[in-house]
Structures are given as structure tokens and as C-alpha cells.
Amino acid sequence: xxxxxxxxxxxxxxxxxxxxxxxxxxxxxxxxxxxxxxxxxxxxxxxxxxxxxxxxxxxxxxxxxxxxxxxxxxxxxxxxxxxxxxxxxxxxxxxxxxxxxxxxxxxxxxxxxxxxxxxxxxxxxxxxxxxxxxxxxxxxxxxxxxxxxxxxxxxxxxxxxxxxxxxxxxxxxxxxxxxxxxxxxxxxxxxxxxxxxxxxxxxxxxxxxxxxxxxxxxxxxxxxxxxxxxxxxxxxxxxxxxxxxxxxxxxxxxxxxxxxxxxxxxxxxxxxxxxxxxxxxxxxxxxxxxxxxxxxxxxxxxxxxx
Amino acid sequence: xxxxxxxxxxxxxxxxxxxxxxxxxxxxxxxxxxxxxxxxxxxxxxxxxxxxxxxxxxxxxxxxxxxxxxxxxxxxxxxxxxxxxxxxxxxxxxxxxxxxxxxxxxxxxxxxxxxxxxxxxxxxxxxxxxxxxxxxxxxxxxxxxxxxxxxxxxxxxxxxxxxxxxxxxxxxxxxxxxxxxxxxxxxxxxxxxxxxxxxxxxxxxxxxxxxxxxxxxxxxxxxxxxxxxxxxxxxxxxxxxxxxxxxxxxxxxxxxxxxxxxxxxxxxxxxxxxxxxxxxxxxxxxxxxxxxxxxxxxxxxxxxxxxxxxxxxxxxxxxxxxxxxxxxxxxxxxxxxxxxxxxxxxxxxxxxxxxxxxxxxxxxxxxxxxxxxxxxxxxxxxxxxxxxxxxxxxxxxxxxxxxxxxxxxxxxxxxxxxxxxxxxxxxxxxxxxxxxxxxxxxxxxxxxxxxxxxxxxxxxxxxxxxxxxxxxxxxxxxxxxxxxxxxxxxxxxxxxxxxxxxxxxxxxxxxxxxxxxxx
Numbered sequence: 001x002x003x004x005x006x007x008x009x010x011x012x013x014x015x016x017x018x019x020x021x022x023x024x025x026x027x028x029x030x031x032x033x034x035x036x037x038x039x040x041x042x043x044x045x046x047x048x049x050x051x052x053x054x055x056x057x058x059x060x061x062x063x064x065x066x067x068x069x070x071x072x073x074x075x076x077x078x079x080x081x082x083x084x085x086x087x088x089x090x091x092x093x094x095x096x097x098x099x100x101x102x103x104x105x106x107x108x109x110x111x112x113x114x115x116x117x118x119x120x121x122x123x124x125x126x127x128x129x130x131x132x133x134x135x136x137x138x139x140x141x142x143x144x145x146x147x148x149x150x151x152x153x154x155x156x157x158x159x160x161x162x163x164x165x166x167x168x169x170x171x172x173x174x175x176x177x178x179x180x181x182x183x184x185x186x187x188x189x190x191x192x193x194x195x196x197x198x199x200x201x202x203x204x205x206x207x208x209x210x211x212x213x214x215x216x217x218x219x220x221x222x223x224x225x226x227x228x229x230x231x232x233x234x235x236x237x238x239x240x241x242x243x244x245x246x247x248x249x250x251x252x253x254x255x256x257x258x259x260x261x262x263x264x265x266x267x268x269x270x271x272x273x274x275x276x277x278x279x280x281x282x283x284x285x286x287x288x289x290x291x292x293x294x295x296x297x298x299x300x301x302x303x304x305x306x
Numbered sequence: 307x308x309x310x311x312x313x314x315x316x317x318x319x320x321x322x323x324x325x326x327x328x329x330x331x332x333x334x335x336x337x338x339x340x341x342x343x344x345x346x347x348x349x350x351x352x353x354x355x356x357x358x359x360x361x362x363x364x365x366x367x368x369x370x371x372x373x374x375x376x377x378x379x380x381x382x383x384x385x386x387x388x389x390x391x392x393x394x395x396x397x398x399x400x401x402x403x404x405x406x407x408x409x410x411x412x413x414x415x416x417x418x419x420x421x422x423x424x425x426x427x428x429x430x431x432x433x434x435x436x437x438x439x440x441x442x443x444x445x446x447x448x449x450x451x452x453x454x455x456x457x458x459x460x461x462x463x464x465x466x467x468x469x470x471x472x473x474x475x476x477x478x479x480x481x482x483x484x485x486x487x488x489x490x491x492x493x494x495x496x497x498x499x500x501x502x503x504x505x506x507x508x509x510x511x512x513x514x515x516x517x518x519x520x521x522x523x524x525x526x527x528x529x530x531x532x533x534x535x536x537x538x539x540x541x542x543x544x545x546x547x548x549x550x551x552x553x554x555x556x557x558x559x560x561x562x563x564x565x566x567x568x569x570x571x572x573x574x575x576x577x578x579x580x581x582x583x584x585x586x587x588x589x590x591x592x593x594x595x596x597x598x599x600x601x602x603x604x605x606x607x608x609x610x611x612x613x614x615x616x617x618x619x620x621x622x623x624x625x626x627x628x629x630x631x632x633x634x635x636x637x638x639x640x641x642x643x644x645x646x647x648x649x650x651x652x653x654x655x656x657x658x659x660x661x662x663x664x665x666x667x668x669x670x671x672x673x674x675x676x677x678x679x680x681x682x683x684x685x686x687x688x689x690x691x692x693x694x695x696x697x698x699x700x701x702x703x704x705x706x707x708x709x710x711x712x713x714x715x716x717x718x719x720x721x722x723x724x725x726x727x728x729x730x731x732x733x734x735x736x737x738x739x740x741x742x743x744x745x746x747x748x749x750x751x752x753x754x755x756x757x758x759x760x761x762x763x764x765x766x767x768x769x770x771x772x773x774x775x776x777x778x779x780x781x782x783x784x785x786x787x788x789x790x791x792x793x794x795x796x797x798x799x800x801x802x803x804x805x806x807x808x809x810x811x812x813x814x815x816x817x818x819x820x821x822x823x824x825x
Contacts, residue, residue: 030698030699031698031699031702031703031706032698032699032701032702033702033705036702036705036736037698038433038435039433039435039437039438045736045737047430047437047438048736050430051433054433082351082352083351083352083499084480093499149528149530149531149534152531152534153534156534156538157534157537157538160538163540164531164534164535164538164540165524165526165528165531165535166501166502166524167498167501168498168501251527251528252528252530252531253531254500254501254502254524254525254526254527254528254531256498256499256500256501260500261500264500266696266698267696267697267698268351268698269698
């Protein structure tokens with residue numbers, strides 16, 4: 001297991017390195033001058049050159065890339081052009097909000113997906129199954145830019161239950177989590193249903209029922225755990241995406257997460273911050289995938305990592 | 307029992323979420339507690355007066371930081387920290403500070419703080435974006451605690467406009483999101499980047515302390531959410547942040563009222579004068595005649611904009627009267643294009659006279675305007691390709707001269723020296739903002755003269771001539787000036803809408819007490 005873990009950690013390095021390299025090149029290739037954005041149009045050419053020199057932007061891209069990697073090796077992500085704060089501090093400031101929203105969205109998605117997915121599979125082709133299928137289609141079809149304001153209209157304006165937007169209390173978390181979790185719940189529900197249907201038809205479930213176990217217990221105690229592997233894979237991918245932030249949901253609810261920070265950094269051509277954000281997102285994605293792989297063995301003891 | 311055990315975790319979680327949410331949302335609107343809650347369409351990148359360049363940062367600073375002087379609605383300087391000022395010579399300006407000035411921490415504000423603020427901006431090591439504004443300052447003296455003397459290297463008429471700059475205490479460090487303290491009517495209690503800023507009344511303010519004790523500014527980038535916050539009452543003041551389409555719906559709420567006043571943000575159509583087609587003045591005039599600005603203002607701005615004849619708003623002191631109007635006249639546009647040698651090859655047929663590209667940002671309204679202009683130019687035989695880009699890419703292209711037509715807006719013009727910056731032949735980017743490459747020796751001479759002339763009356767005459775020349779040559783076509791629209795709770799009173807969207811008068815605001823007020 002330790003050997004497998006080390007080997008996976010070794011594999012993560014080139015993935016993250018590749019992502020960071022591509023982003024470094026892309027951000028330097030797209031038009032837009034960070035110096036001009038910082039100093040404004042009215043700054044004198046000499047001032048712009050001075051700042052360019054100071055920020056080391058006058059050097060060839062290869063040299064800048066080398067310096068970036070050197071800093072990275074020392075754990076220094078540089079300083080944001082825009083805020084003059086260390087990039088790491090900028091990112092860490094957003095991590096709690098991002099984590100909170102991601103976990104809450106995932107919890108909400110699971111609270112919806114697991115019971116409805118199980119119900120739907122156990123009562124295949126029944127009206128309940130059709131209703132769940134309809135709800136899943138609805139959840140998948142509603143884009144966040146529409147669902148967010150709709151939830152605000154119902155729960156904030158109509159019922160007065162939650163604040164419209166902002167960050168700081170648990171109440172602020174509910175609507176963005178519902179917005180981000182709805183689509184995910186739909187995917188997980190359908191995934192669980194199809195995976196569980198396959199398991200229900202297996203001999204061991206039939207044998208359990210023949211031994212006197214109720215169908216419900218056979219499914220919940222035996223089939224459900226086995227059907228979770230594909231669900232877990234999708235969950236891992238979805239959770240990785242959640243951690244990288246959702247610019248739409250964060251914008252609607254004024255949520256200070258990583259997604260908005262990344263977009264703002266790109267707009268300001270804040271190269272160190274863009275690189276820092278992408279590094280964070282890449283690390284989150286590969287880490288979540290690794291954790292997902294490791295969880296497989298917990299769900300299915302037949303899976304062993306050597 | 308098994309059922310209960312299975313359901314228990316879900317029930318507990320749902321209850322926990324519902325219960326935890328309750329402290330976060332009071333059913334009582336903040337106005338009932340006398341709190342002003344403003345919504346901005348974006349977050350400031352910082353609120354240090356020495357560094358802030360964006361409109362949101364500037365507007366917050368108008369509430370938190372006092373400067374030597376302020377500008378009134380017409381662009382005239384009025385006292386702020388300085389009770390008076392005098393010009394000993396065209397290169398020596400003396401400011402006399404009020405007595406008993408204090409910063410938010412209670413410490414005294416003196417001429418040394420003023421000198422420090424400007425010296426900090428001028429120090430290249432601090433990388434202030436405002437350094438170029440003060441390029442003519444040669445030295446700053448603080449002979450006594452209440453006197454500051456600015457020595458200039460040459461006479462500079464726009465110098466006074468640059469004195470609208472928040473003063474910070476000696477030793478204030480430029481630290482990202484921790485704003486330095488100021489001496490304005492409100493102090494910063496909490497600044498949450500990308501979320502909100504909380505202000506409270508500064509009782510040691512040198513003027514009359516504000517009537518409203520607490521102000522919250524929420525940063526709400528989504529226009530629908532700004533509208534919904536207004537509808538709920540959790541925001542009670544939005545200046546230029548409600549989409550024209552949503553204003554009628556907002557006003558259905560009996561607690562909300564709208565006020566409208568002239569603005570100063572001038573949108574214009576920019577031409578690349580290096581382009582062989584657009585270098586021809588007749589073509590530029592034809593394009594101007596082909597655009598039906600009135601219908602665009604009526605349909606897309608819902609009437610909340612005024613047609614422009616200059617990049618200066620009519621209320622600004624240097625705006626020239628009597629600038630010839632460019633009327634919408636497609637027939638005249640066709641005749642002008644014919645006489646410029648661009649005849650329609652097949653009359654009403656599909657072939658255009660020529661093709662142009664029009665660059666704009668990804669702002670939805672800008673894209674809609676571009677589509678209407680595309681259709682209007684098509685009617686006179688000009689094929690227009692609209693390209694919309696992310697802001698950084700778009701602006702970079704404009705700066706590099708990589709465009710034929712584009713549309714932008716001049717905001718917050720403080721001094722007519724903008725004409726030097728935008729139209730002098732020596733101000734072609736990267737040095738200035740003459741993005742179209744306009745060259746006119748007479749305009750060059752006038753704008754150089756205007757920036758050295760101390761007399762406002764003479765400057766007005768100089769810039770009148772400049773505006774007439776620009777109206778003749780059309781290096782840019784002024785389109786419209788958007789009006790300032792305030793949607794507020796009807797109980798909030800005392801705010802003066804200025805053309806420059808100034809928040810200085812927040813300190814004058816009061817909340818009218820009403821019996822039985824509610825939603």
C-alpha cells in the first residue's frame with residue numbers, strides 16, 4: 001500500500017508540472033500587459049519599463065519560467081501584482097470558502113442522490129423511478145446561472161429563509177450549495193441507479209434473499225456498497241471540479257472562492273497569482289483522484305494496492 | 307428502530323443546516339436599523355488612495371479618506387482638508403490646512419502627512435500608478451503643521467485636479483487588503499475582499515459627523531442579484547447598478563424610488579486613422595451619419611442616456627457650446643461615401659462598399675450596441691464584422707492600434723487636459739491615449755497651451771476651439787453620455803447625484819423615520 005501510494009505521488013509530479021508549464025506559457029502568450037494594467041495608460045514609458053524590470057518581466061519567458069520553478073521548489077509562489085500580497089496568502093485566504101462550499105455541495109448532492117438513487121433502482125420502472133428520472137433530468141438541465149437566481153427568488157425573497165448573497169454565516173452557504181449540488185446530485189443519482197441495478201441482478205443478492213433476507217436489506221447491506229465504486233469515481237471527479245471553484249455560482253452569490261480569484265487574476269494578467277491558482281487547482285484535482293483510488297479498496301476488499 | 311437509525315443522520319443534517327442558517331438572515335431590513343447598505347457592481351482591487359485606480363476603490367475612498375480639495379459637480383475645486391489655497395506663482399501652490407484635523411486613530415493630521423503621502427506616490431520604489439499624475443512636482447515643503455507648499459517644475463493647470471487624493475498618516479504601509487487609515491467621515495471596520503466592506507461613523511471628522519452611523523458596501527457582480535437584494539431590502543442603495551431593463555420591476559416595490567441625473571461617462575466610437583479607409587474624413591463622417599444614436603439610446607439604454615457632442619459632459623465647465631450636431635441621415639452617409647470614392651458596387655445588392663471590423667468588450671450591453679451599429683452601417687453599404695473580446699485582450703489590441711473601429715467610455719474626467727492625453731500627436735500609445743493616431747498641429751498647439759494656462763476663462767476658450775476642431779475632424783465620434791440612475795429606499799434622503807458618481811455626499815444622508823414602514 002505504501003509503495004503504491006509513493007508511486008502515485010511520483011506520478012502526480014509530472015501531471016502538476018505539465019499543467020503549470022502549459023498555463024505559464026499560455027498566460028504569457030495571450031495579449032495584455034500586466035504593467036499597463038497596473039500603472040494605467042497615463043504612466044510614462046520610462047515608468048513602465050522600470051516596473052517591467054522590477055517585476056522581471058523584461059527577461060525572456062524561458063528565464064522567467066526557470067525563476068518560477070526555482071521559487072516553486074523553495075515553496076515561494078511569488079507576490080501578486082495586483083494586491084502586492086504573497087500568492088500563497090491570497091490562495092489560503094480563499095481556501096476556507098472554497099472548501100466549505102465544495103463540501104456542502106457534495107453533502108447536499110449525496111443527501112439527494114443516495115436515497116433517490118437507491119429508491120429508483122429498487123423500484124425500477126415504477127412511477128417513483130420515473131419521477132426520479134424526471135427530477136434528475138431537471139437537475140441536469142438547469143444551468144447554475146438560472147438556478148441560482150431562481151433559488152434566491154423562492155428562498156430569499158419569497159420565504160425570507162436565507163440571505164440573497166454574501167459569505168460569513170451558515171445561512172449564506174445554503175443557496176450556493178444547493179445551486180452547485182443540484183446538477184451533481186442528478187448525475188450521482190443516475191449513476192447510482194444504473195450501478196445498483198447491475199448489482200441487484202447478481203447471484204449473491206438472489207442468494208441473500210433466498211436465505212431469508214428481505215430484498216431491501218440485501219440491497220442496502222450488500223449490493224449498495226458494491227455499486228458505489230463507479231459512483232465514487234464520478235464523485236472524485238466532481239469534487240475536484242468543485243474545489244477548482246465555480247465562477248458562475250461564486251459570482252451570483254458573491255462567494256469569495258478560488259474560481260473568482262482565478263478569473264480576476266487572468267483579467268488583471270496577474271501572472272504569479274494565475275500560476276498559483278492553477279497550481280492549487282491541479283493539486284486538488286490529482287489529490288482527490290488519488291484519495292478516490294485509495295477509497296476503492298475500502299469499499300471493495302478485493303481491490304488491493306501492491 | 308432500524309428505519310429511525312437510517313434516517314437520523316439526514317434529519318440531523320437538514321435540521322442543522324436550517325437552524326444554522328437562522329442567525330444569518332434577519333427578517334428586519336437593515337434600513338430599519340438605520341443602516342445604509344450600498345451595492346457595487348464589482349469589488350475594488352484595493353482601497354489605498356496611493357494605489358487605487360479602479361472606480362470602486364475611488365468611490366469607497368470618497369467615504370473613508372479626506373483629500374486637500376474636492377471637485378464639485380461642475381469640476382470646480384472646493385475645500386476639504388485645506389480650508390484655502392493660493393498660487394504664489396504659477397509654479398508654487400500653497401495649501402492651508404484646517405485646524406484640529408484628525409485621522410481615524412485620533413492622531414493629528416498635519417502638513418507632514420500630506421508631504422509624506424505625495425512623496426510616497428512619487429517614490430519609484432513604491433510603484434504607484436498615480437506617479438505620472440504628479441510628474442510636475444519638484445519639491446514639497448511643510449514649513450509648519452498647517453501649511454504645505456508644492457513647487458512645480460513648470461506651470462500645470464491640471465495640477466489642482468490631482469490634489470483630490472486621500473491623505474494617509476506618515477509611515478502607512480501599502481499592505482494589500484489592509485487599507486491605511488484616513489481622515490474621512492467613515493472609518494473602515496472590516497474589509498472582506500470580494501464580499502463587502504463595513505464602515506462606521508468617524509466622530510472626530512472635521513466636518514459635520516455623518517447622520518448614518520453604519521454603512522455596508524456589498525460587492526455584487528451579478529446584476530440580477532443586485533436587483534433581488536434591492537427587492538428583499540437587504541440592499542437599499544444602488545447607483546448605476548440596476549440594469550435599465552429591471553428598473554420598472556424594481557420600482558414596483560413601494561419602498562424603492564428612482565432618481566436620475568446627468569452623467570459624465572462619455573461613450574465614443576474610435577476610428578483608426580492609420581487605416582487607409584478610415585483616414586478619409588468623409589468616411590468617418592459618413593459612419594457617424596449612418597448611426598442612429600437616438601434609437602440606440604431609446605431601445606437599449608431605455609432612454610437613460612443623453613446624446614454626446616464631445617467627450618466632455620455638458621455640465622462640465624470646459625464643455626463647449628455650439629458644437630455642430632451630427633444628425634442621423636443615412637442618405638447623407640451614402641452621398642458622403644460616394645464622394646469619398648466608395649461607391650456601392652451593386653446598389654441594393656449584397657456586395658458592400660467596403661468591410662470593417664469593430665472591436666468591443668464582452669459586456670452584454672456593448673455587444674448589443676455593436677449588433678445594432680452593424681445593422682445600421684449595413685444599410686449604407688458598409689459590412690461590419692463585430693469582434694468581442696475579454697477585457698485584457700480587447701484593451702491590449704486597442705493600445706497596440708490593432709483595430710479599425712472600437713467603442714470605449716471615458717470615465718471620471720477631472721480636467722480638460724484629457725484632450726492632450728487623448729488627441730495630442732505625441733500621445734500615441736504606449737505614451738498616451740491617442741489610440742487612433744490622430745495628428746493635427748493646431749490641436750497639438752492648443753492642448754499644449756491649455757495645460758500651461760492658469761486662467762480658467764482662457765482655458766475654456768482654448769478647449770472650445772479644440773472641441774470644435776475635433777467635431778470637424780471626428781477622430782472619435784462621441785456617442786452618448788449615460789445618465790446616473792439611483793435606486794434607493796425612499797426613506798434615505800440627502801444624497802446628491804453628481805455627474806462623476808461621487809459618493810462624497812453619503813455623509814449628508816439621513817434616514818427618514820416613518821410610522822409603520824415596512825415591506
